[in-house]
Amino acid sequence: MADEIAQHNALPRLLTPEQEALLALYIQNLDGYMAELKASDAIQVEIETQHLKKILSS
Incomplete structure (x- = not known):
């Protein structure tokens, strides 16, 4: 997990x-x-x- 964070931080930023x-x-x-x-x-x-139950009970 720490390696992934370090790798993520090393990547160039795409967004400000x-x-x-x-x-x-x-x-x-x-x-x-x-x-x-x-x-x-x-x-x-x-x-x-509920609608179908009402139809079937009629």
Whole structure:
């Protein structure tokens, strides 16, 4: 693990610190969006399940 960190630090930087901070913020927002999407997908499945149960019990 320490070798990987040393190797990473030895590589030339592609992004400025500001760009890295912006990229980290973008990734954080994207992770939040994906979590919301997953939650809405689960809610949709629950709605469809309840609807099918109602149809089958009639």
